[in-house]
Amino acid sequence: MLLRPAQSVARRVRGLLKISRATATRGRLALGIKPMSYRWGEDRGFPIHRYYLDCFLDQYARDIRGHCLEFQDPAYVLHFGGAAVTKLDVIHIDDSNPRATLVADLTKPNEIPAGLFDCIVCTHVLHMVYELGKIVAELHRILKPGGVLLVAVPCVSMWEPREHELWRFTPEGLELVLANAFGASNVTVHAFGNSLTAAGEIRGLVVEEFTEEEVRYRDEHFPVEVCARALKASS
Numbered sequence: 001m002l003l004r005p006a007q008s009v010a011r012r013v014r015g016l017l018k019i020s021r022a023t024a025t026r027g028r029l030a031l032g033i034k035p036m037s038y039r040w041g042e043d044r045g046f047p048i049h050r051y052y053l054d055c056f057l058d059q060y061a062r063d064i065r066g067h068c069l070e071f072q073d074p075a076y077v078l079h080f081g082g083a084a085v086t087k088l089d090v091i092h093i094d095d096s097n098p099r100a101t102l103v104a105d106l107t108k109p110n111e112i113p114a115g116l117f118d119c120i121v122c123t124h125v126l127h128m129v130y131e132l133g134k135i136v137a138e139l140h141r142i143l144k145p146g147g148v149l150l151v152a153v154p155c156v157s158m159w160e161p162r163e164h165e166l167w168r169f170t171p172e173g174l175e176l177v178l179a180n181a182f183g184a185s186n187v188t189v190h191a192f193g194n195s196l197t198a199a200g201e202i203r204g205l206v207v208e209e210f211t212e213e214e215v216r217y218r219d220e221h222f223p224v225e226v227c228a229r230a231l232k233a234s235s
């Protein structure tokens with residue numbers, strides 16, 4: 001139906017008002033097709049998912065003790081474990097990493113003894129592993145009875161094709177994968193994020209661009225980072 005001129009102008013003004021309200025609301029989410037960052041925000045400030053990861057490790061810092069294992073570099077164990085860590089190994093899948101004290105593919109037979117570690121900090125690893133069941137069974141094998149696995153994986157996030165990222169995890173998916181080896185009653189999953197920070201994460205925004213209230217609000221429908229504590233039962 002053709003609009004009369006006066007009606008048409010009124011509708012256009014109403015439309016513009018709607019657009020400017022939307023623009024104001026989305027101001028910090030940055031307009032335009034491209035995001036503010038193609039590095040998860042790490043080139044702009046503190047990435048949202050790393051903030052959530054810190055919250056999780058802070059909550060379980062008491063588990064990071066004794067003989068610990070971390071992937072790629074020892075930063076989280078050193079920061080959150082502190083003096084409670086008596087020995088620290090760093091694992092890498094190949095010999096390209098000079099910080100690695102262990103080189104092994106945990107989906108294949110390897111020489112790491114069973115029951116070696118009190119704590120394994122496994123952040124941003126599982127989404128790169130095709131044979132998830134195998135690596136989780138292996139993480140369980142190399143933990144001491146009573147030892148703890150702390151896992152963090154992305155849910156809503158940018159995908160970087162050059163980083164060999166295979167998967168994204170929902171809380172239910174991560175719980176199932178871990179429960180298979182550790183038993184459901186030994187797995188506790190935490191999901192961090194909300195619709196605003198999930199949008200921010202994929203737009204390349206960083207923690208500094210949100211209020212603490214906005215970042216800390218949790219909406220189960222929009223997990224940015226999914227984390228879990230899995231306890232190896234004492235036999």
Ligand SMILES: C[S@@+](CC[C@H](N)C(=O)[O-])C[C@H]1O[C@@H](n2cnc3c(N)ncnc32)[C@H](O)[C@@H]1O
Nearest residue numbers: 071072091092093104105106107123124125128
């Ligand atoms: C992207 S890095 C993440 C490391 C770091 N912890 C972080 O939070 O960003 C992934 C690490 O997982 C290791 N990794 C990937 N697949 C593996 C496998 N099958 N066995 C052992 N390590 C593996 C890689 O060697 C690398 O050290």
